[in-house]
Amino acid sequence: AQSVAQPEDQVNVAEGNPLTVKCTYSVSGNPYLFWYVQYPNRGLQFLLKYITGDNLVKGSYGFEAEFNKSQTSFHLKKPSALVSDSALYFCAVRDGSWGKLQFGAGTQVVVTP
Amino acid sequence: DGGITQSPKYLFRKEGQNVTLSCEQNLNHDAMYWYRQDPGQGLRLIYYSQIVNDFQKGDIAEGYSVSREKKESFPLTVTSAQKNPTAFYLCASSIARGGTGELFFGEGSRLTVL
Numbered sequence: 253a254q255s256v257a258q259p260e261d262q263v264n265v266a267e268g269n270p271l272t273v274k275c276t277y278s279v280s281g282n283p284y285l286f287w288y289v290q291y292p293n294r295g296l297q298f299l300l301k302y303i304t305g306d307n308l309v310k311g312s313y314g315f316e317a318e319f320n321k322s323q324t325s326f327h328l329k330k331p332s333a334l335v336s337d338s339a340l341y342f343c344a345v346r347d348g349s350w351g352k353l354q355f356g357a358g359t360q361v362v363v364t365p
Numbered sequence: 366d367g368g369i370t371q372s373p374k375y376l377f378r379k380e381g382q383n384v385t386l387s388c389e390q391n392l393n394h395d396a397m398y399w400y401r402q403d404p405g406q407g408l409r410l411i412y413y414s415q416i417v418n419d420f421q422k423g424d425i426a427e428g429y430s431v432s433r434e435k436k437e438s439f440p441l442t443v444t445s446a447q448k449n450p451t452a453f454y455l456c457a458s459s460i461a462r463g464g465t466g467e468l469f470f471g472e473g474s475r476l477t478v479l
Contacts, residue, residue: 261405293473294472350462353410354466356407357405358407
């Protein structure tokens with residue numbers, strides 16, 4: 253069975269500094285990896301995904317993520333954080349084409365001015 | 366604009382009452398899903414449907430029921446058998462179940478049991 257872990261409940265960063273949100277996963281087959289963002293009392297918005305190909309994936313709002321097969325990680329990054337990036341971020345993994353989509357517990361990002 | 370519409374946004378229920386949450390999509394997606402979100406627990410799958418007139422239980426289906434009579438609609442009923450129904454409920458859709466496609470989410474419905 254697949255699993256996904258977001259080891260940090262909260263990440264605090266000053267505006268303008270780099271932002272990293274960590275995600276590790278476990279699957280038996282090929283991982284399909286996703287990042288979503290959620291603002292308070294809203295639905296989830298898709299940011300980016302890794303299916304195959306280049307390990308560095310670029311997504312919406314200046315976010316990117318790096319797939320690392322040896323470390324089974326898919327960390328989300330942004331070079332310069334904005335106060336408006338403050339939100340709840342979810343990593344999700346699917347084990348191959350027909351696996352169930354498993355969400356992590358979420359990481360709260362707080363960006364201070 | 367294409368998207369997913371959930372209603373109502375906020376709902377209050379007395380213990381022992383059934384309530385139905387609406388989910389409508391105009392994305393022409395085959396697959397639809399219901400998730401429950403509780404603080405610190407991520408999203409847990411309640412039910413999903415891959416095609417009209419067919420649906421399957423997810424991880425926490427007890428106390429819930431669904432129907433899929435139309436491609437664009439996937440309502441969720443929270444029954445009185447659900448022991449702890451207060452939560453944020455999210456509906457989602459995708460082109461098909463599985464594959465490389467991402468999920469598209471509605472804005473959610475917050476249910477509070479008084």
